[in-house]
Amino acid sequence: MSGLLDVDRLARWLDAQGLEARLPVSAAPLAGGRSNAMFTVDRGNQRWVLRRPAAVAMPNADAGMVREFRILAALEGTGVPHPAVVALCEDPAVLGRTFYLMERVDGVALTPPPQPLATDPGRVEISRSMAESLARLHAVDWRDRGLADLGRPEGFHERQTERWTRQLRSYEGRELPGVDGVTAWLRGHLPESFTPTLIHGDYHMLNVLIAPEPPGRVVAILDWETATIGDPLLDLAGFCEIWSTSLGDGWGTPDQLIEWYSAARGAASGPGAVGGLGLADLTYYQVLYNFRLTVLLEGIYQRSLRDPTRPAMEDVGARARWNLDRARQLVHLHE
Known part of the structure; x- marks a missing residue:
């Protein structure tokens, strides 16, 4: 797995969030964004997308993750099509940078x-x-x-x-x-x-x-x-x-x-x-x-x-x- 995502550390964090605790975790890089990195994450019956700053990112990239999470959370129930957010992590001890999970959209x-x-x-x-x-x-x-x-x-x-x-x-x-x-x-x-x-x-x-x-x-x-x-x-x-x-x-x-x-x-x-x-x-x-x-x-x-x-x-x-x-x-x- 990429140096941007440690699956074992991610699994422990998911356990702490109560997200399909103690089940195996699989993750893979997802093509797409250039200024941020994304990964598919699967655990049990859940399918998520993890988004975090790239290896070389803007100085305010961590704050940007919080900002994105906040916007997506605010859109719930508005009729604006968007991926629903699941959880946010601001602890750098987990993956080194702030990241968030969102639902994987069937599209x-x-x-x-x-x-x-x-x-x-x-x-x-x-x-x-x-x-x-x-x-x-x-x-x-x-x-x-x-x-x-x-x-x-x-x-x-x-x-x-x-x-x-x-x-x-x-x-x-x-x-x-x-x-x-x-x-x-x-x-x-x-x-x-x-x-x-x-x-x-x-x-x-x-x-x-x-x-x-x-x-x-x-x-x-x-x-x-x-x-x-x-x-x-x-x-x-x-x-x-x-x-x-x-x-x-x-x-x-x-x-x-x-x-x-x-x-x-x-x-x-x-x-x-x-x-x-x-x-x-x-x-x-x-x-x-x-x-x-x-x-x-x-x-x-x-x-x-x-x-x-x-x-x-x-x-x-x-x-x-x-x-x-x-x-x-x-x-x-x-x-």
Whole structure:
């Protein structure tokens, strides 16, 4: 087993939590996240997923595990598809870092879609479900759910460019030409106002699981490490951005995603109803999303260069440059 997970220590911790005590434990690495490590864990009739920081992680990675656990726990009963959390461990004596267990969801990756859904009507239904699931997330009453201190909506946009610029500089890595032009444009195009909601921060087709049979509804939204209280249009713009650059014909178009999302927000109770939106209204958010994703991917790439347990993630480094180029392209088209 990986040095990130000691099965014997995990078994003793599971015993202490009363989770199928004294039965054999099996675990295996789970492909997926790049900034965190995940493992399948089986014991008795229980099937879980364990999530913990990677070998080389951000300094605040342990606090991030607690934050994710708290968000997922708060979503119980909201109608937002998510994996239910089981237990949290903050004792470094167990696995060396904070980790949590969540239930393993019976779902499949969206790309490629399972054969029963690999039709144009099936793809459209998946597209609609993703838009409606995002709308349900944004309708959550985050104050009532005990998440009022999760973020600071006041000054949200004023902080974004500065925060991500600082984080990029903290890597002390390579130069990324064009960054200064993008950040200057963002500072000059801040939205005047917004209604804050709980936002995912990285909502796209690789961060959901869908039911394997028609109608292919979203059964779980994954990877909550960038969730906060902020502007929901940042989620929507990012969703449309990745959708439009990653998927081909047969899927819902970005304009359809916005229409389905807006209709669902109008039907849902909760903060900040929206309507009349179009893709042209999201340029600022698209630029910010791509800049932010550039910084996140560059961090993963730079950490991979320092992590002896992983190969250098050159594909991630190339993607960071691509997202920066995309941000620059959007700025140019807007001028």
